[in-house]
Amino acid sequence: MKKEEKYAAPALDKGLDILERLSRVGIPQTQQEIAEALGRTHTEIFRMLARLEHRGYIIRDRASGKYELSLKLFHLSHTHSPIELLRRTAIEPLRELADQVGHASHLSIIDGDELLVVAQARSPGPVSLSIAEGSRFPLLTTTSGKLMLASLPHDVREATLNRLKHYTDLSAKKQKELVKSLDELAKAGYAVAPSEITQGVTNVSARVGPEGEHLLATVALSYVSSTIGDSKSDTDFLVSATLEAANKINRAHGL
Numbered sequence: 001m002k003k004e005e006k007y008a009a010p011a012l013d014k015g016l017d018i019l020e021r022l023s024r025v026g027i028p029q030t031q032q033e034i035a036e037a038l039g040r041t042h043t044e045i046f047r048m049l050a051r052l053e054h055r056g057y058i059i060r061d062r063a064s065g066k067y068e069l070s071l072k073l074f075h076l077s078h079t080h081s082p083i084e085l086l087r088r089t090a091i092e093p094l095r096e097l098a099d100q101v102g103h104a105s106h107l108s109i110i111d112g113d114e115l116l117v118v119a120q121a122r123s124p125g126p127v128s129l130s131i132a133e134g135s136r137f138p139l140l141t142t143t144s145g146k147l148m149l150a151s152l153p154h155d156v157r158e159a160t161l162n163r164l165k166h167y168t169d170l171s172a173k174k175q176k177e178l179v180k181s182l183d184e185l186a187k188a189g190y191a192v193a194p195s196e197i198t199q200g201v202t203n204v205s206a207r208v209g210p211e212g213e214h215l216l217a218t219v220a221l222s223y224v225s226s227t228i229g230d231s232k233s234d235t236d237f238l239v240s241a242t243l244e245a246a247n248k249i250n251r252a253h254g255l
Contacts, residue, residue, distance in 0.1 A: 015052060017038050018058070019069070022067065031067070053067070057070060057072050085253075093245040093249050097121065104131065105120065105245065106222075107119040113164060116134070129201060150182035157182070189206065189211070190242065201222050204238045208249050219242055
C-alpha cells in the first residue's frame with residue numbers, strides 16, 4: 001500500500017481541493033462550477049463548503065450564491081512568516097557577532113533576482129560599515145548573493161542565472177568559470193572576497209540553511225580595517241566567528 005493511500009484523509013482532500021480551486025481561478029464560483037471542476041457531485045462538496053464558510057476560509061455571496069476565498073489564509077501566512085521567524089532567531093546571533101568582531105553584521109535573503117538585507121546589528125566600535133535593512137543589491141555583485149545563488153538547487157540556480165544581466169552579458173568562457181566558482185562556494189558554505197561595490201571593503205559571508213534548499217540566507221560582515229576601536233581584521237578569526245553565528249541560527253531552526 002502506498003504511503004499516500006495508507007494515510008489518506010478524503011474529507012481533508014476535498015477541503016484542500018476547494019481552496020486550491022478558488023485560489024487558482026481567482027473569481028467567485030458557484031457550487032456547481034466547483035463540483036464540476038473537481039469531478040465531484042454537489043452532495044460531496046455541499047457540507048465541505050458549509051464548513052469552510054463557517055470557519056471563515058471562504059465567503060458566499062448571498063445574492064449570487066458564489067464562493068470566493070476570504071483573507072484568512074493571507075492572515076495565517078503572515079502570522080507565521082518564515083522570514084519573520086528567521087529574523088527573530090537571527091537578531092541575537094548577529095548582535096553577538098558584531099560585539100565579538102567589532103564590525104556590523106547583517107542577514108540577507110534572495111528576493112526575486114536580488115539580494116535583500118532583512119536584519120542587521122550595528123558595530124560597538126566607532127568605525128564601521130553598516131548595511132541598512134531593506135537594502136537591495138544585484139546577486140552577482142555581492143559575496144552573499146553569490147553564496148546564496150551557489151547554494152540553490154541546480155535547476156533554480158540555472159534559471160536564475162539566465163535572468164541576470166551580469167551573467168548573460170558574459171562570454172561563454174566566463175560563464176563557465178563563474179559556474180565553477182559557484183560550485184566551489186556551495187561546497188565551502190562560506191565566502192571571503194573584496195567588495196565589488198565599495199573599494200577597500202572586504203566581505204565575509206556564511207550560509208544559513210543547507211545547500212539545495214529554496215529558503216536560504218547568509219550572515220555577513222562588510223568591514224574596513226581601522227586602528228581605532230577594537231575591531232578585528234584577521235580573516236580566519238572573522239570567518240570562524242561568522243560561521244559560528246550562522247550555526248547558531250541553524251540550530252535555532254533545527255538544521
